[in-house]
Amino acid sequence: MPIQTLEPQRLYRQIAEQLRVLIGKGEFAVGARIPAERDLAAQLGVSRPSVREALIALEVEGWVEIRTGSGVYVLDRSHRTAPPANGAAGVEWGPLEIIRARRLVEGETAATAAQYGKRKDVDAMRRAIRMMRELAARNEVPHEGDRAFHLAIVNACDNVVLTETVQGFWESRHGPIFARMIDYFETMDSWQAAIGEHEAILDAIAAHDPAAARDAMHHHMDKFHQRFSASWRRTKAS
Numbered sequence: 374m375p376i377q378t379l380e381p382q383r384l385y386r387q388i389a390e391q392l393r394v395l396i397g398k399g400e401f402a403v404g405a406r407i408p409a410e411r412d413l414a415a416q417l418g419v420s421r422p423s424v425r426e427a428l429i430a431l432e433v434e435g436w437v438e439i440r441t442g443s444g445v446y447v448l449d450r451s452h453r454t455a456p457p458a459n460g461a462a463g464v465e466w467g468p469l470e471i472i473r474a475r476r477l478v479e480g481e482t483a484a485t486a487a488q489y490g491k492r493k494d495v496d497a498m499r500r501a502i503r504m505m506r507e508l509a510a511r512n513e514v515p516h517e518g519d520r521a522f523h524l525a526i527v528n529a530c531d532n533v534v535l536t537e538t539v540q541g542f543w544e545s546r547h548g549p550i551f552a553r554m555i556d557y558f559e560t561m562d563s564w565q566a567a568i569g570e571h572e573a574i575l576d577a578i579a580a581h582d583p584a585a586a587r588d589a590m591h592h593h594m595d596k597f598h599q600r601f602s603a604s605w606r607r608t609k610a611s
Contacts, residue, residue, distance in 0.1 A: 385426035385467050388417060392427060396436055396447055406444040407437065422602045426467045426550065429557075433549045441557075465548040469601060475542050476594035482527045482535055483574055483590040484583035490529035497525035498575050505568050515564060516546075522571055526578070558601050570596060 392407070401407055410428070414421045428445050431437045438446050486494060504518030520543050527539040545551060570593035577585035 385423050385430060388413075388419060388424060388427035389430045391417070392431060393434075393436060401447045403447050403449045405447050407447065409444070422469050423467070425602070426469060426554075429553050430465075430550050433553055439557075465550050466545050468551045468554045469598060471542060471545050471551070472594055472598045472601065475539075476591055476598075478535070478538060478542075479523065479526070479594065480587045480590045482530050482539065483578060483586040486526045486529035487578045487581055487583040487586035489531070490526075490578055490581075494525060494529035495575070495579050497528070498522055498578065501525055502568065502571050502575060505564075505571065509561060509564055509568065512561060514559070514561075515568070519567070519571075522575075526574075529578075554601055558603060563600050566596065567593070 392401075392413075395401055407413070407428070408416070410421050410424050414424045417424065428437065428439060432439050432445075435448060435450065438448055440446065501518050501522035504521060505515035506518075508515035508518055523539060523543070524536070527536050530536075546555070570589070574586060574589040574593060577589045
């Protein structure tokens with residue numbers, strides 16, 4: 374198979390482009406199943422999560438169909454309008470890369486909030502978690518409360534650059550690839566786990582313990598990353 378090895382630092386955009394070219398050349402015929410995620414990762418010399426992001430990018434662009442529990446299949450594009458160069462994969466940050474960036478930045482905002490945050494900031498975090506619980510109890514996805522919680526933390530840092538950075542992370546969730554990842558891998562069970570992780574962060578900030586707040590945020594982001602890297606077999610049907 375004419376697949377070129379990619380260097381580890383390259384992201385899903387290059388993987389998606391290479392697969393797109395191979396599909397365009399007929400290496401993967403219409404209706405054919407693309408090799409398994411683990412096999413593509415081995416052949417390309419990259420991580421499975423990076424391959425996953427690439428496959429979801431191709432699905433968003435209409436090149437493939439992901440059938441949970443079955444595989445990834447090439448779609449017929451003969452009657453479709455060609456997408457812009459590099460498609461969705463050329464313009465959107467990778468979801469897993471965003472989570473890793475959030476781990477670095479928000480670990481420090483949590484520590485700073487624990488050191489300098491005021492009672493009003495902690496109260497805002499508590500209200501956000503209460504909102505998350507109420508939404509989850511109604512079987513509604515608690516995105517609004519989640520966003521309010523993380524913004525309450527960064528607002529406690531009193532730094533507009535940090536605030537706008539964290540807001541940028543949240544805006545990225547509206548991108549088509551990130552949204553599709555959420556659709557596949559977020560469930561009400563995962564949200565219940567996330568609420569518990571938020572409570573641990575709040576406890577550390579309220580206790581004015583910067584190290585514990587940083588560790589709690591790192592733990593939350595690590596779990597977030599793991600949920601997006603879970604086996605396809607454990608996801609809900611699309």
